[in-house]
Amino acid sequence: MPTELVAETLLTLSIQERKVLILNHALLIDVTHIADEDLHTAYKYGKIISSIAPAYFQYQIAQDNQNLSIIELDIQSELISSKTDKFADNFIEWLKADFQKKSAILEHHPNPRNLFELCGAKLLVTSNSVTRSLSTKMGVLWEEIANISPYVIIPEFEFGIKITGIDIILFSEEQVKFAQLKTLKGTLTGSQVPRAKHELSIHQNPLFIAAFNLGDWTFNDSKIPRIAGKVFWEKIHMDYNLIENHVRNMLQKIDKAFTELAAK
């Protein structure tokens, strides 16, 4: 068992090795003051990661400066579009498969799972699964795009570790912040809000983020700040208009593919 954990050693390892190392160190963290047992591991991971995060961010930022910096808008644009293009391609493939799957279900209709299947409404049943699936998958896309920034750490991508209630860790105003990243301001449904507050409140500098400044807030807490859209992306030195444009192209491409499949 190593005695201390520093960013420099972590950076030389594979994701899997990082995970093991962090797991081992997490065992030593005291959690007796955390009431909710379900959040014990989340608290441990938070502690470990916040201890190495400052150096980790410094490294990422230095590395970014050395290479082709994302501060260059054309480079940033290139990085974003590679994500959105890939997303569109993958999703359209999924769309085709989903249409076929739904056709098969409607032909045999063994056990209808919802009203649309029961009634053989092919386009409606597909629309239902398409919008839901699209929303969910895009949630991950925002994380991937944000991860382009050296001011961001996604624990899952970087360490292979999921922290309950934490999607993203970011460095801004000289602080390491633990946050949830959602699509819209109103993404969280009523019953999910108290849980989100609870999960965030055990970490230092919690933050609630909506990737887009759309809808109305459903998250409201006196101690946990919230930010949306451009304000967020600027904090991690990314250009909001660039992102919006690439996402617009992506969704229009997907929309077109959906229309064509529906017309068949």
Next chain:
DNA sequence: TTTAAGTGCTGCGACACAAG
């Protein structure tokens, strides 16, 4: 009266795990 906030309900996909 209109607007905002709070709550409960729904379905889909990813994942873990057990049963076959």
Next chain:
DNA sequence: CTTGTGTCGCAGCACTTAAA
């Protein structure tokens, strides 16, 4: 090794109540 099942996190919508 495959298949079924349960849990969790993702999303949107309807409704009620309180505030402006």
